[in-house]
Amino acid sequence: MADKRLFILAQPDFPKTKGFQLLTRFMQGHREIKVSFATRTAHLAAALATGECDLIFAAGLTNQAHALITDQEPYLAVLPTPLVSQLGLSMATTVSLDQLAEQNLLLPSQGHPLRRELDANFKMAGTPLPSVEEEDALDLRLTKVAQFLGATLAPQSSLPTELPAGCQLFGLSPALLSSQGFLAPAQPSETARVFLEWLQEQSGQ
Incomplete structure (x- = not known):
């Protein structure tokens, strides 16, 4: 060799x-x-x-x-705290794809493998993706969530141990898996x- x-x-x-x-x-x-x-x-x-x-x-x-x-692991949703109150969510509940589809979603750009997977997941669930603001860097997406500019999705292991203040973490229903x-x-x-x-x-x- x-x-x-x-x-x-x-x-x-x-x-x-x-x-x-x-x-x-x-x-x-x-x-x-x-x-x-x-x-x-x-x-x-x-x-x-x-x-x-x-x-x-x-x-x-x-x-x-x-x-x-x-690897396969669940996607989790990161929501801004004011949105959690508006949706009437508690820490014990999950957020539905329909609820997410009504929000401004911060997601990776079209060419990103993660975005292709999310697009396919939403299509399979029969839920059209909402208007999407594209940002590949997860840390920048989390900063925008904390500023109440939208919600985001990410594989569980990619999320930091401590989220920025103003962000809350939720499971999804139906669950989405990241490969x-x-x-x-x-x-x-x-x-x-x-x-x-x-x-x-x-x-x-």
């Missing part, structure tokens, strides 16, 4: 995922491959397309070719191929 380096770009919550645990196990058994990763909040797919990395790890890859899903995993280009590097084949072996056990 000429190039024994594997570079992965991942969403910020990557170290908290099963995908990261699997990568750690791979590194322990393949010490000849120097594995490294970096995190960013947006434009992961673009980085993969331009050859900036060997693989990406992101949410919303369910229908992508060359993707291996490692996360590794995505390779159509012609992966040799090290990426070794890792993906190893991942497939793990899923078969």
Whole structure:
């Protein structure tokens, strides 16, 4: 193997995922491959397309070719406190997709894998998406929620331990699941191929 380096770009919550645990196990058994990763909040797919990395790890890859899903977790809704009062919600209740569809939603842009997954989820539930303000960076979306500019949705593990003041967290009804995993280009590097084949072996056990 000429190039024994594997570079992965991942969403910020990557170290908290099963995908990261699997990568750690791979590194322990393949010490000849120097594995490294970096995190960013947006434009992961673009980085993969331009050859900036060997693989990406992101949410919303369910229908992508060359993707291996490692994690599934619930989406949660983050609502501004005044909206919680308006909707008559308590901390023990969930928010329905119909209720969300009546609000201004802050979501990733159309090209973001997470957005494609959300669009598909809402379509499957028969609930049209409302007017959407697009912002890829979750921290900026949360800041806007705290300013009562809308509500947002995010996979559970990607949310910070402490939300900004003025934000409240709710489950969804019906529940939406986020799929996360590794995505390779159509012609992966040799090290990426070794890792993906190893991942497939793990899923078969």
